[in-house]
Amino acid sequence: MAAITLPADPVDLVTPPGLLSAAPLIEAKNVELFYGSSRALKGIDITIKEKLVTAFIGPSGCGKSTFLRCFNRMNDLIDNVRITGRCLIGGEDIYAKDVDVIELRKRVGMVFQRSNPFPKSIYDNIAYGLRLHGTKDKSEIDGVVESSLRGAALWDEVKDRLHSSALGLSGGQQQRLCIARAIAIRPEIILMDEPASALDPLATVKIEELILELKKEFTIVIVTHNMQQATRISDYTAFFYIGELIEYDLTTKIFTNPAKKQTEDYVTGRFG
């Protein structure tokens, strides 16, 4: 009988090799953001990899949502916001002068904390983005509506009432509808700003399962307050504190063996 031998050296048995070899997609270089004269983001450098889930964690007001909104330039909508540094997606500076914000937002979709379906039918919610970008063909829209709803694990629940109001759906369904609406225009990246924080535990599980499914096709960056959620769904985790990126590493590392004391205090619940 052969003896069971353990490897002599400790090796990483947890990390799938894909996590390390994934290609970089988003790069931030020394990004700073000012509201008027107050500095909300302080020299952030990060590289986010393709087709993985990257979680931003940190206490309220640490700048993680603000930073997330840099990637689709939603901060442009706020008066008195100034951003310095470079923010690259696929090597292109998204704050360069000749960048079309519309094209950027087609490539970088977003799902918000509070589900915000339009007060239109389920069908029209999904079709909105398509029609916006010039799709007129009814059968093509029909197809995308179905595939998006299937992609957001909502099709079976709503296929018989596509033309009734989206506001009649439950909170969790509304949020999945918002995800379906975002993926309908085929972005590369989906930004999620605490997408499950207003949902009950069962609806949260569905969103999390959905995120794991979506990462096969999309790069997902998610802001979350829920640390169990970050461990369940994310591959990489970035910890922010008062506008600074304190630590960024594999999620398993951040939660089991963080390099910084502040990170450890936060993930073990000693503050925050």
Add this chain to the structure above:
Amino acid sequence: MSTPIPAAAAGRRFDRKRPDIASGLFTGLTGLATFGILAILAAILGNILYHGLPGLSWRFVSTIPRKDMFEPESAAVLSMIVGTSIRVMIMTIFVIPIGVITAVYLTEYAASGSIYTRIIRVAIANLAGVPSIVFGLFGLGFFINFIGKNLDQLTHQSGPLFGKPTVLWASLTLAVMTMPVVIVATEEALKAIPPGLREASLALGATKLETILKIVLPNALPGILTGAILAISRAAGEVAPILFTGVAYYMADLPSKLTDQFMDLGYHAFVLSTQSDNIEKTRPILYATVLVLLMLTFSLNAIGIIVRARIRKAMRAGH
């Protein structure tokens, strides 16, 4: 052995209710005030219905007055019904788009804290407080004497065509007067739209204009209609702004062009009550005219309210 209840706790009992005279009085007062308002409204409507209904007939509302307007047998108000309706409709056509566009600018585009925006808001608030006769004089000075006369000169008219009172100028004067109502109602409606809807649209790659046209304005429609209803209510009964700008004492025909003058229910009530040589004989006609004016105002409002209810229902149903 049981623990004795502490003395302090033993002394704290619930059955100490005292009569609360102040609350009773206040409740009574608020009820009385509400009842007072209802009583006044009932008295006005009751009085008008009681004295006006006997004078009302199909002939009265469906014929153009051709003979003596002060004689019960020949008095008629079709011209006035048509005149008042037309001036309210033309006013609505102008005031809604301009008011809505102004409100969109103020809420969606203008920098909220800037001095320029604040000046505009102060101007709108003041416009709402200007007495209506001043609007009438403004209409005379601006629309007729300035725009109208210059138009006539530019188009080489032989006689005054625009440089005289017309239904167009009267309607525009009313539009200026009711503009603040529409602006404020629309602004409230725009502000009530959750910011999340705008963000959702922009995040899908919509431009600001697309977001306003496809998301913001459709959802503000009920609020915009409220503005329209308020504007119509205010304008339908106003006489002062049209005095110098378009209303006629008598016209043999219905108005057929924007440059025609028109007869008006409110103004006709004024005429009946001041120009009659036999006030006793004219009084039933006056009451009936006022009743028709009220019915017209109420039905114009009713149309607005029904349309608004339908839109709300359709919005809830997801269309």
